[in-house]
Amino acid sequence: MSEVFSYPITQSEFWLNNYAVITWALGMLLLSVAWAIFFRYGNFKYGIDLGCLGKTFLILFFTTMAFGLPMRYNIRFDAEHGHEGDRITLSESKLIYQQRGGKEKNLPIKDIKKIYQEPITYNPPVKYFIVAETAGAKDSVAVKKDLPDFDKFIQKLTELTQVKIRRAL
Structure with missing residues (x-):
């Protein structure tokens, strides 16, 4: 006699199938907003000044967030909900x-x-x-x-x- 065990589905089917693409798109949107602010308010000069260093750190920070936050969420989401419906x-x-x-x-x-x-x-x-x-x-x-x-x-x-x-x- 067969016994069937199944994981319950707690998230929508759309989100379970597309969460990685959606979170990646949101991360890229965050990065594009940071670059838009950088180019709108950036005062570009040749040479080294602290403003340029600050803007560089700002871009590095937002790049790290744009790639890191979706990855962190996706890893955790997959661990908690990756088997749903199996x-x-x-x-x-x-x-x-x-x-x-x-x-x-x-x-x-x-x-x-x-x-x-x-x-x-x-x-x-x-x-x-x-x-x-x-x-x-x-x-x-x-x-x-x-x-x-x-x-x-x-x-x-x-x-x-x-x-x-x-x-x-």
Whole structure:
């Protein structure tokens, strides 16, 4: 008998599919506003003066913000919401991981050799990796701890595979 575990969707489908492009565009908008202010109020002279140094630091600051803030947001957003809409089907013979976009991974239960927690969690929630070795090749699936009924899923998976979970120190 198959059991289905799925991540709930808390964000809109549009935002989940396009957040990286939208935040990048907002970052570039911030940078273009900084350059517009720089060229509008810039008093360009040849030579070195403190005003030029100040404007240079201002441009460097806004460039750092325009690239850094979207990246920081995107990394955190992906860690918290990247699995939303994904579905895991666990049967007696295989584990099927279906992503929201339609990609699918099949791992035969008999080929699962390792289940372990990621050593260091930079962005919560914690990930558990399920590694299968088939015909000399390795394939893996990452399952996050915020999966509803995560404990039930891990317990059922360990019963089927007879593989113990290696937890991080």
